[in-house]
Amino acid sequence: MADATDTALVSSTNHYLDTERTPPTCWKCSGTGSLPTKPASPRDPSEPAQRKQCPVCKGFKHIAAQPRVSSKPAVRPFKKPPPVGPPACFALTDPEVAPGPGEFLSSLCGSWGIYQIVDGHRYTTDDVCTAMVAYRHLARLHAPHPPTVEKHLDIGTGLSSVLLMTAHRFHTTLKQSVGVEAQTIHVRLAQRSIALNGLAATASIRHGDLRDLARGDPGGLIPEGAVFDLVTGTPPYFPAAEGALPTVAGRGQCAFELRGGCEVYFDAAARFMAPGPRSRFVVCQTSREIRRMERAAKASGLRIMERWDVYGREGKAGPLFCVFCAARPDPDEAVGQGYDVRTLFVLLVESGRPLPE
Incomplete structure (x- = not known):
């Protein structure tokens, strides 16, 4: 049976799990808040590069730690399950194995499935x-x-x-x-x-x-x-x-x-x-x-x-x-x-x- 908590982290980024931390730096713009749309002209160095607002952080330079709502279905079976390997113990559409909140159930290989996290790894x-x-x-x-x-x-x-x-x-x-x-x-x-x-x-x-x-x-x-x-x-x-x-x-x-x-x-x-x-x-x-x-x-x-x-x-x-x-x-x-x-x-x-x- 799993313990109540995760095992401890080892690196200097332990604050990563702290709920009071500063929101993570935007991965798209690297914290600049904008992205280049047109490079600076090589003929005229005085002409600056054109930039647009980062579509991920909306110009705030950080990503707000908010859960995202997924519109994807909770169960994703194969359209035609291939007859490869051992049979499944349960059908993915069986109510007994329905995924819980924040989870989804998808096909993996053959007739087997796997539980995954909607907003996670x-x-x-x-x-x-x-x-x-x-x-x-x-x-x-x-x-x-x-x-x-x-x-x-x-x-x-x-x-x-x-x-x-x-x-x-x-x-x-x-x-x-x-x-x-x-x-x-x-x-x-x-x-x-x-x-x-x-x-x-x-x-x-x-x-x-x-x-x-x-x-x-x-x-x-x-x-x-x-x-x-x-x-x-x-x-x-x-x-x-x-x-x-x-x-x-x-x-x-x-x-x-x-x-x-x-x-x-x-x-x-x-x-x-x-x-x-x-x-x-x-x-x-x-x-x-x-x-x-x-x-x-x-x-x-x-x-x-x-x-x-x-x-x-x-x-x-x-x-x-x-x-x-x-x-x-x-x-x-x-x-x-x-x-x-x-x-x-x-x-x-x-x-x-x-x-x-």
Whole structure:
């Protein structure tokens, strides 16, 4: 059962959750209150650039911390549910599983659904790609036999989207799936999504701090002696001091490193990965942190085996983000050996889309 409060934040931005704080700086105009509509003339430097009022903050330079009213439907099923994977335990339109105030229920993959927050963090393309890359990487690792995962750990599970998509893929072999999450509201919704999809016998969501796992102090979050052949994670992308924090606190805690960054994720994964050459840690991160991810993997005693560069469309100078597949180093391998880099084009991955085969 989830505790009454979230676990403590770690950064200097603890005031972010203070209700008396100054409203967050507008992310659109960076606190200027206006946006340029026409650059200054290069021929006449004295002619100033034309600007318009920022449509987000309305010129006030800050975003008022007010809940937004959503007109979107509370339940969003597939128009035609695909007959892929295990059947659903409940239909999304069943009154017994109706979302509560401020929540909505949407399709996730196959016939499975997930509870999300109307005005809060939701699962996105990087979650879908993390689960998909984990499956494809293990499929090649186990070829010509079908890939198998018996024990799966999802650290910083959020709404449990990666956990659920992984369980959907490996439903015939999965015996234990554990998700660890620090935010109370996410824990409660994830637990309901577990029950919605009939995974109560094999999956569980634990309310706790990932930093405890990284220190080797599971504190009941992980069953004693448990190790996992697949660990997944989707760390926040931005250091706490960079950028304007979102208006909604839950979104800020998912996007900014308020409880530690990728180093904490690698340390936690390394402690609970099963020994042997086939256990894997699959994690996503922004493409500007590639070198940092390499250093974090090395410091935790892991080695990156493969990197997937994910592009929104062809022709872009750089990827949107990257997915890394790390393993325990093989003592017989040459030191300093590089890793494979693959490219993934995500032309259209939307909420409610099933994972591609």
